[in-house]
Every structure is written in structure tokens, then in C-alpha cells.
Amino acid sequence: MNANTWTIAAARDALRKGEISAVDLTMSCLTAIDAADTLGAFVHKTPDIALDQARAADARLKAGAAPDLCGIPLGIKDLFCTKGVPSQAASNILRGFRPEYESTVTTRLFDAGAVMLGKLNMDEFAMGSSNETSCYGNAVNPWKVDDRKLTPGGSSGGSAAAVAADLCLGATGTDTGGSIRQPAAFTGIVGIKPTYGRVSRWGVVAFASSLDQAGPMTKSVRDAAIFLAAMSGHDPKDSTSADLAVPDFEAALTGDIRGKKIGIPKEYRMDGMPAEIETLWHNGAEMLRDAGAEIVDISLPHTKYALPAYYVIAPAEASSNLARYDGVRYGHRATLSAGDGITEMYEKTRAEGFGPEVQRRIMVGTYVLSAGFYDAYYNRARKVRALIKRDFELAFANGVDAILTPATPSSAFGLGEMASADPVEMYLNDVFTVTVNLAGLPGVSVPVGLDAKGLPMGLQLIGRPWEEGDLLNHAYVLERAAGFVAKPGKWW
Template identity: 65%
Template sequence: MSDLLSLSLTEITAKLKSREVSATELADAALSASEAANGALNAFSSFDADKTMAMARASDDRLAKGEGGLIEGAPIAMKDLFAVEGVETAASSNILKGFKPTYESTVSAKLWEAGGVFLGKTSMDEFAMGSSNETSNQGPAVNPWRTGDAKLTPGGSSGGSAAAVAADLCFGATGTDTGGSIRQPAAFTGTVGVKGTYGRCSRWGAVAFASSLDHPGPIAKTVRDAAVLMQAMSGHDPKESTSLPNAVPDFAAAAERAVKGMRIGVPKEYRMDGMPEEIETLWSQGVDMLKDAGCEIVDVSLPHTKYALPTYYIIAPAEASSNLARYDGMRYGNRVEGKDLTDTYEQTRAAGFGKEVQRRILIGTYVLSAGYYDAYYLRALKVRRRILEDFKTAFEQCDALLTPSTPSAAFEIGSRSNDPIAMYLNDIFTVTANIAGIPAMSVPVGLDKDGLPLGLQVITPALDEESMFAVGAALEAQAGFTGKPKKWW
């Protein structure tokens, strides 16, 4: 049964449909493997075996009747940011520890409607604030890839989801991407990570970090798998004001589309001082791969790229400070009694929020305060508009952009935790797509000198996920990446 867990989502759903394997057998195997691995990988924050097996039995009933959805019977892991009815949803934070929602997030509901089987909640950086999964209240998730005895980060904030997919514990997982929190973990773990156009996947029922930047999306084993999951997750949600009313295209079909004649832009601003030579080499190889697939390569400019990271680290904390104001111990979540109301607020939030979350709340409160609002926040919004205009100009010359996903391969847990700026620089290639609200994905294309996976990023215009999946699939086919971590857990 462990061999079945190594299959792709597309392969396993075919076997489930042909009744070569039952959903209950598969769910039992995935649960056993995940629970056995969790002591070493710490990828999951919680399981609910009864819920998992009940959903698997329901899938078997549908499959027996010749029915079933797009991903019928496949075990799917959920980032601990999405509300799953009756299952603890804590955003890996002490302030929400023990909170069990009585409702279902739209993204998870759509996956269950498509036949997905809930496997468990995955660990993450607290409130999605981090790039290494080290701010989780349950300790860091561990990358299944390793060199020597060092424990490596799977990236963040969707690190648990990426680790679970890379270790063949599930057939896909959800993540959220606010500045790169799907694509960076995907690059670090040799998986495919996707965020669509802002509003393509509903944010309803997902714990908010920065509302104008948060993008739900999938982490998967292959580009086609990611396309299938994205198709299942997407669609208009009347409960969510920023949800797009547009029809959902056939993303899986787009992943089969030829790319001959497509124009691929290479932005010169992504060649940065101090960038490792192997990242530069990988990027050049990716350009050659797409040339071989029949694409035309054009040089483009995104002149405001250098302002993207500081812009992001003004807007995101500002929105976070507003969103997290609701966690005060009054209505739900943990509460620490103080000598009066103000003291209760202070004690509750000091005990409930970790250091990184506190840091970002303080930054956000500062940039929104009287006397600094115009100097920081309003200026950041103006730069945000310029960044979006840069992309619109670039896409007049090309159909998609190709860039590195990350400035390095996975690094050792603890090696950057004392330097917030070094940690924030992990998002240097990814934040622009969030600021502009456009689709982007990371595709694994090679290994670094230590044998760790590296990814390249494909970015496309708003509402053109189809081109993203087409180019991503072509890149995947040309690269022929089949790397898997050697099992040590």
C-alpha cells in the first residue's frame, strides 16, 4: 500500500475509479503513514481518524455507484488556517488553541464536494507569518529532504503541507500564499505550488493574515495534479466580497496545451547582487528548456521590483494588525484574566501571540498610526499600484514570465531565526505577484550542489491561469524532475 502513496493524484484517482483500490484502504494507509512520520517531520498539527474514515467510506459508496467527483477518494491535507467543521483550527497559535469551528471554509467544502477525503491539519507558521515554519506553536515542521544530519526547513508558512506532499503522505494539500507561502515551500521540497488570481479561490472560512494579499492554493506532486486541485478549489463564493464571479476554466486541460509560439519574458530586475550562481544557472537552463519547447524568449523590465519587499512589509503587517485585533480573549480562543479589562487584553495577547506575530502587529500599528500613515502606508499603496502597472506593461510584450522561485535551497532550521531581515529576504522573488494579485506557480526543475531541490517560478496575467499551467507543464516535461527525498523518517 505504501507504493500507492507514492503515486500522483491523477494516477490514484484513476485506480480508485477502476476499483483497483478502495478509498478506505487508501485512507487507512495514509493515516498510518502520516501518524508514523509525524514524530520526525512534525508536518501535521492534528488528525481526526473517525472523520477521515467516514469520508472514505462515503467515497467508496459513490465510487461503487459509478459516481464521484474530480478527486474522489483521495486523501488531502488541510493547512491549519482553513476551518474544517468540528476539527481544531488554531492557525498554529496558542491564542486559538482548542477552537473548533461549527462551519466549513469554502475551499475545504469545495474539495470535499469534489470527493476529497480529509486527512489532517498541517502545521504552519503562526497566523501564516513566517518563511520557515519555525513560528508554529507546535515547533517547526521538518523538510523530508536533507543533507547529512542537519534538519532543514520545508519553508513557510505552508511548510507542513509541503512536507506532507513531498513525503508522499497525501495526494495534495492546501496552502495560503500572502507573500510566497505556497511557492517557497514548494521550491524547498521539490513539489508544485500554485496561487491563482486574487479572488479565484475564496478566503471565506480561512483565518486572515493580510486580506488584500492572501491567496489560497494547492501544493501538489505534479503540475497536472495542481491544476486538478486548483480547479476543485476555485469558483465564485457569494459569502466572500472579493471572490471573482468568473467561470472556472478547465485548468487540467490547460496543462496539456502546447506552448509553441508563446512569448516568455525574463525580467532583468530579478538578477540581483549576491544571488547564488546555481540559481542563475538554473534560471538560464529554464530559459533554454522553454526555448526547446518552442517558446520565444523576450527580455522585459519590472522597474519597481526593488521596492516590492519593503512595500509588502508595510502593507501586510498593517492589515495583520487590523485583522488580529479580534483576538482579545473576549469571545473565543484562550483568555488570561488580568486585574482589569485593559490588563486582560494585554495578558491574553502577550501569552497568545508568538514573537513574530507580535513584531508584525507592532509594525502594522506603527505604520497606521497618526503621523506615519501618509509617510508609510499611503506611500506603499502608491508603490503597489506602480508594481501592478509594471506587470501590465511587461505582459504587453509576453504571455508569461519566468523567474527563480527562491534565492536559495532549503536552509537549516534555526540558522536564520535570529535575523528577521534575512528571513524576509526569502520572499524576494515571490511578493510581487501577491502585490499585483496575479497567478504564479513554482515548478521543481533541478537540484543544487548538495542534492536539494530548486524551483523556477511562472507568472502570468490576471485570470490567465491556463497559460501558467501550460508553461508550468512544459517546464516540468523539459526538466524531467523526478527527485524524491530518501526516506529517513
């Protein structure tokens, strides 16, 4: 069995026992990556850095007392700034940008001895649910059931595809409205969005600052716990970072949820929801009941306003954050004609550098922040957000320990199939996930079964703020009960 197919937990144990070296483990992944260009997952390969880091990890492992991630080969989403390595957020406007600094998350991972195999594909500036807005071209789902190429989901599509196809043992993702959990569900892997403020945003290219949160994408819940612990922690460079101790998330995986209360929100039963998703959700609840949890119906009455509120707040913050890409300091600068001034340079640079979806969201965001519409849209959306957060607070105050919902309204769809005239159709993919970002809560997607076509489907568990350990334990119970072990057949 090739080492690139291992989980982080299995590789950690093998490395510590000396059964494999970090260099051999890394080579196994690099070989798999070179054979998988069809998937479009890795967009900047860094084999030299990887092997240098692997050799250093082997020295640490020999010396003993190496951290959990020492020698573990990972993929890094192209949204994370990595020193000296292209960090483009999958946008032409950042073509050629090589940061002079390292994001806090990647610094933490490298300090723990992790190995960077390269940068992963994503939707441009993390805006998208299908990885079709990337300047690098589409990332492709390793799952295939007919002659179509399927989406791996978005925006962390390259991360999801790389983990599902065993190109790396884990990958970083970011989640603004479901960008870790939806691709995880589409590719049959685990993805957790931590509580807002648990993981530093410093050095991660900003989309919507009050919603963005980085998290791990892995092959198992145990791996997610190990990886999340290494990413988390207070960072004085990020004013929204929480000054809280990081618990041992792996130690929280006791597999015991007896007496815990799991809420089933009635508002998540959408009109026209596929019967397969309904059945999956019901079966998931039964698995948790069989493990000794109490299943209770709850109401989150403001859910129906979540998507509209999200698609006002996120573009508003994006239009503000993306104002800095103007061709002056870094990245792309348009070629100017004689007589062009600074305004023309800004306009031409931004028109050339940003793709259509990013342009659409910047325009929506600028509109809702403009003088005549600020109260009608942005302020109203902020009030709705507060109500959505309150819904969850009331549920948790009534003794609910976790909330179980579907992760996505369908399994993976074909690339190009949703690129219809109406972008709202694509936005509906986030219907079950955006509430969690609006409320700042932790949420995890766990693969629990295959649909009739043979594609993976996931369920989402939502937890109390700062209680990722408890949330991961619920996910661990669900993972064990579902027994999902299916892998995509290798066609690439």
C-alpha cells in the same frame, strides 16, 4: 509501490477502475502519517473523519460519475476552519478553538468527495518563511543531505513536508507573499498561487486580506490543475471573490507553447545570487525556448521596492485583522489578577497568545497605520504597489504570455540558521514571490533540479490574471523538460 506515493491523477484513475478503494488509499496515507511524527507535518490527525469520508467516497465511486477528487486523501493547512476540528492557525491564542462552520474551500473539497487526513503545521498566522514560528514546533523538510534538519519553507511548511514525504496526495496552502511557492521550491513539489479572487477566502483565518490567496500543493502540475479546479469558484460570502466561470485547468495542459512569449525580468538578477540559481534560471529559459517559446528580456522597474512595500502593507492589514483576538469571544484568555479590568485582559491575553514574530508584525502594522505615519508609510506603500502592478500590466500588454523567475534565493536552509537577530534576513526569502501577491497575479513554482548538495530548487512562472490554465500549461512544459523525479530518501 505504496498507494500514498501516487499522484492525484494516478489515484483518480485507479479508484475509477476499481483497482483500489478509497478506504485502502486512505489507510495507506494514515499509516505513513503515523510513521512520520518526526517531520511535525500533521498537527491534528483526523483518522475517523478520513475513514468516514473514504467510505462515502467508495459508495459514490460505485455509483459512477464521481468528481475528480472523490476518494483522494488530502492534508488541510491549519489556517482553514474545519467544523468541529481544531483550527488554530498554529497560534496559542486560538488554542481549543473548534469552529462551528466549514471554510468555503474545505466545503468544496468535501463536496467533491475528498478525504481529510488532518490539519497541517504552518507558521503562526501564516507569518514566516521557515515554519519556525508555529506553536506546535517546527515542521521539518523530508529532504536531508547531512546531519542538519532543514526547513520545509513557510508559511505552508507542514503542507509542503506532507506532500513531499508522501503522507498525503495533495495539500491546501495559502500564499500571502510566497507561502505556497517558496515551500514548494524547498521540498521539490508544485505549488500554485491563483489570481487574487479566484479562490474564496471565507473561513480561512486572515493575515493580510488584500494579499492572501489559497491554492493547492501537489506532486505534479497535472495534480495542481485538478485540485485548483475543485477549490476555485465564486463565493457570495467573500466580497473579493470573482464571479467568473472556472475553466477546465487540466484540459489546458496541451504541452504546446509554440509562439508564446516568455519574459525574463532583468531586475530579478540580484546581487550575490548563487550561481546555481542563475544557471537553473538560464536552463529553464532554454527548456521553454526548445519547446518553441520566444524568450524576451523585460523590465519590471519597481521590483526593488516590492519587499519594503510588502512589509508595510502586510503587517498593516495583519494588525487590523488580528485585533479581533482579544480573549473575549473565543480562543485563549489570560488568567487575571484581582483589580484587572478589560484593558489588562486584552493586554495579557495578546501578550501570552501571540508569538514574537506575530507581535513584531502587529507592532509594525500599528505603527505604519498610526496618525503621524499613515501617509509616510502606508499610503506610500499603496502607491508603490500600484506601480508594481502597472509594471506587470505593461509587460503583458507588450505580448508577454508568462514570466520566468527563480522561486527562491537559495535551496532549503537549516532550522535555526536564519533565526538571527535580524528578521530582515528571513524576509529576503520572499524577494522573488511578493511582487506576485502585490499585483494579484497567478504564480506557480515548479521543481526543476537539484543543487550541488542534492537539495531541490524551483523556478517560478508568473501568468496573466485569470489565466491559470495557460500558466499551468507553461509549467507542464517546464516540468516535462526538466524531468524532475528525485524524491527525499526516507530517514524519518
